[in-house]
Amino acid sequence: MSQPAAATDRDVEATVAAFTADLRRVREEIGKMIVGQDAIIEGVLTCLLGGGHALLEGVPGLGKTMLVRTMAETLHANFSRIQFTPDLMPADIVGTNVIVEDAAGKRFEFQRGPIFANIVLADEINRATPKTQSALLEAMSEGSVTVAKTTHKLEKPFFVLATQNPLEMEGTYPLPEAQLDRFFFKLVVEFPDHDALHTILDRTTSDHTPAPQAVLDKARVVELRDLVRRVPLARKIQDYAVRVLQATHPETKEATTQSKKYLRYGASPRGLQAIILAAKIRALLEGRYAVAIDDIKAVAAPALRHRLILNFEGEAEGVKADTIIAEILASTRETA
């Protein structure tokens, strides 16, 4: 989306107000179906608007599939769900060429796999083999799939929501660090609190079944993505984000005590990109025109937690990445 040359200041403010309003409506619609997971909803929307993909980690039954489905409905977008199992093959995801016989005779025709959707739920992604995982991850990275030397573009917006169960680790294939790095956010789905459980029961055990409405179309999502990238941020705030990222690297002077003690490698520049984009989205969601340091702090944990590689000591002591990130945010100076 390009900015009209004659855009007035009022237009800009209206655009941002529209962004905020659209996103509020989306949240409201999703909120009809998903209860007590506001942070997860916001995180998923952030990934969607940031052009990235989300990795959700949580025990079964917390509404992950419902969240994705509802989001697809509110965005009026195509949705597909892939249940990852150890026998799942790449072709089962991306599709394959099959022989088709019609009036013209027999011919090969590409049969699209479930990846060809705007929103894809990769359920329990760590249960598939690495080969299959990598087929999905290529699509996530490139936005296209190649079958029999033919590249097939995926329709925008293309958004993958992968889930993994942290409990049942038997017979799973944990995602390698390089593949984890391709996820914009890693969101940890917490168990709903007391009030939320009541609300869930009220909504799901009565005869009234809420139905979400489509409030945005795919084109609007793409517009919103463009707007996000135009949000400015001051150099000093960007510098703060850079120092936060550097602090995750134990060999740098910005590294904190815990970074030095428990981390083997810090986050990649992709992590920094995720932080900045997410911070911009947060600023817009709050109706602001520029990024604040608090935005950086708010998005640092989901953007970095899956990008930090613990060393042996960290693994042995069961140190959480979120703990290290919290220490980094607490000790990194806001001004250089």
Added chain:
Amino acid sequence: MDDATTPPPIDLSQVRTLVAAARARLRVQGALEGAATSAVAASASALTAVFLVRTEAVSPGAGVGLLVASAGVIGVGALVGALGRHDDELVARRIDRASGLADRLSSAIAFERALGTASADDAATADLMRAAMRDAAAAAPRADVKAATPLTRPRDTTIALAFAAVAAVAASFGVALPPRDPVVTAAVPAAARRGAEVVISGARLCGAKAAPTAPCSPEAALVYVGDDGAAVAAPIVAWTGGGVSVTVPAGAKLGATELVVWARGKRLGAVPFEVIADDDPRNFKDNTVALSPDDQAYMRDLVADLRATAKHDDVPELEEYAAKIEKLLDLADQGQLTKDELLEAMQQAQAELDQHAEDHPEQIDKDLAETGTELAKNELTKELGAALKQGDLDKAKQEMEKLADKLDAGELSQQQSEQLAKTLEQAAKQYQQKQDEQAKQQQAQTAKAEDELRKLEKERDQAKTDQDRADAERRLEKKKDELQKLQKDQAQRDQSAQREALKRLHKDMQKAAEDLQRKQDPSDQKNQDQQNQDNQKQASRSMRDVADETGKVDRDQRKQTAQKKMASQMDDLREAMRRAKQRGKQGGGSPFGKNQQGKNQDFAKRAAGGQGQKGAWKPGQGQPGQGQGQGQPGQGQQGQGNGGQGDQPDGPSKNYGTGHDDNLVGDATGTTGNTKDESVSGAQGRKGPSRRETILSAAQKGYASASYRQVYADYKKIVEDVMKSEKVPASYKYYVKKYFTKIKPHAMD
């Protein structure tokens, strides 16, 4: 963007006002912080200033200046704190943080700066920046500057207050100023005779800051002996910060008094002091050597003999030796030398005199005579050779100089030159040959002795019985002694000044011969005469060197001759010094009784030609053999033991004692010899007084008459002959010689 679409400027004045206000508050806070921090230094500085003033290290004016400067330090600290740099964006962020403005103000300031450099491609973002700036301007009224920049108590306030309190308390303490006035504390020694040097110890005599050892010359510096109208000024020898050295003036009255010190017209103080008589025992330390006047006179007489001989024989070394001994006697007289020091100094003076002495002067004479024989063969050096043969080195030297003069004048013909060269060369060669032979002989002797030594060592090692081993060991030790003696003799010969001079003499002679024989160019007939003269001039210089070396040998020989001649006097000196007592140990001093001093004085008068004091020699005045001979201090030890006891306390003993003076060396005189008393009547002479009359007259009237001198000379010669020919114990010789020294008429000096 073109001009048509240029957005209107955004008014951020409200934001700027907020930032300015916040910055002002930050400066105030900075000033407070700086003032508090610098107050620590200022407190210390002020305290230092107070102490500097109190210790008078600086003047009060300067102290006030320092206090003002200390206060200034606080001002400077506040100024530095206030002038700290505060970036607008950072100040705005403080406001954002405190006001919950989500970095709106700081971002607006950042975007305002960024917009100035934004390109067309950034237009979309620029729109959002402007929107953010408008948002910031709109949010400005919500800003809380006071919350963002609270004026708090400076961090260092507690420390500064603590320092100030400590400084104030410390400043209230009094400072004990070091004493500044000059003081005198004591006279060292507290009692001294006239002419002695006394140190008045004290402090700050050259000013409060001067070092105790630093000398100075204060104005109107005076030291008086006494503090009344009869006070006598004492000459100041030295004045330092720690003391004043003065000489007790000759006019000072004996007895207790004070030494009063004045400087710059101010009386610095007085110390107790006592002027004591010359003979007061306090003049001397207990362990210093005590030479009785008798001994002093005796030894000084010997030294005078040495001096006279040294002068007569022109031996400066001996004169120097005499001067050293004289100085030692002076020091001993002043009580500044212990007996050990006296003997050691005496030994050292003797060693210096003996240094490089020739043990075999006859060998030197022989070498010179042989050289003389060679030289006598030539007509030109005939006289020189004769003088050398006769050992007349003075004449030999003169002859050499004459020859040098002739050579210098070029008076010798070519033929004479050649002959002279041959003679000199022959003499030098002959001497050198002899030296080489002697050296070879010595080496052979040494080698033989060493060889025998090795054989004896082998013999000892292989001895079969203890007896053989002991025998071999004895012979080995004997041989070692022989070898050592040989080596010692050789070393002495090598160090002999005469031999060294003799070597140089012959070397110069050889050189003179070479100078005369220097080849001339036969083709240059014209210049041959000139060349001959040049050669002679060269030889003349060498010949003068020969003369100088001859002079040196002559001087050294004269020195040794004089030493030999005065050996007896030098022995006597050593003996006298060996007998010297230490102060405080007066026992055994005089065999002549307690009244010796009076007698000595009387004796000295008469020896000088004066009339003796009547009764000075009255029998019974002295106390030889006094008391029970228990060796009471001061009573002498004569007559100690069973004999020598005075029958009458004030009369002479009728019996001789069986004891002896502890100082005497040798056996006691036998008392069982056959003696026969004879009465000899003196023959009355016809011309002049008889010897008896002369001696009697001298005893009563003095020893200065011409006839007495004759008598003395005769008797002394006899005594000296007897001393040499008879076996007289050294201790007795001492008394005899001392006696003759005492009765020596002054005209004999």
